[in-house]
Amino acid sequence: MHADASIPALPCVELESTLAFYGLLGFDVTYKQRTPNPYAATRRGGAHLHFFGLKGLDPAAAFSTCLIIVDEVEGLHERFASALREQYGKLPLRGVPRITRMRTGQSRFTIVDPSGNSVIFIRRDEPSGHGDDGQEPQSVLAKALKTARRLRDFKNDDASAAKVLDVALKKPEAGTVAERARACLARAELAVVLNDAPRAKSLLGELDALTLSKSERGSLQDERESLERLLLRA
Incomplete structure (x- = not known):
């Protein structure tokens, strides 16, 4: 049967x-x-x-x-x-x-x-909740990153994802330095796709100016290199 x-x-x-x-x-x-x-x-x-x-x-x-x-x-x-x-x-x-x-x-x-x-x-083995329903994010930046990820990856709404990150990045005490670095990188990637290469380069400059440990900066390397390839094709 x-x-x-x-x-x-x-x-x-x-x-x-x-x-x-x-x-x-x-x-x-x-x-x-x-x-x-x-x-x-x-x-x-x-x-x-x-x-x-x-x-x-x-x-x-x-x-x-x-x-x-x-x-x-x-x-x-x-x-x-x-x-x-x-x-x-x-x-x-x-x-x-x-x-x-x-x-x-x-x-x-x-x-x-x-x-x-x-x-x-x-x-096939995608985690329940798309992999981000574990520990609830606490900081403004962590919450913004989660929301932006869902808008970007599951709703395909890049413009709304960018707005969410912009609001969070304007707040000086919104999260840890590592969270700010991830938010800058995520927002820079959205800027490229939204045809705003100057904004993407500015965000990468902000990222480079942050004080990060070697391991923290290394954890961003793959995404950084992927973004730079996108910039070259922009």
């Missing part, structure tokens, strides 16, 4: 370009028809996505979403990013299509396809 299965059917502006996009991500077309209505089925491993043509669909106003549970996300994100960078000449981080950024330890990321559909890839 086979287990029940659920397969999302997502709207698309145009079938061929949609299938070409998902082909970049390793999805194979298993069925396609043009008439009487455009419809196609795709598959990547155990993940199935179906698509149907929808006249008048505005990708900028689309909100269809589905989740795909996978064994790991960091390597998958890198493979997707490489394919998209090769296709578009740069990593598409804004508009449609786009891919959200990936940080070390992150448990999910989102692909937004040319029709505005969001496909969220989630690591």
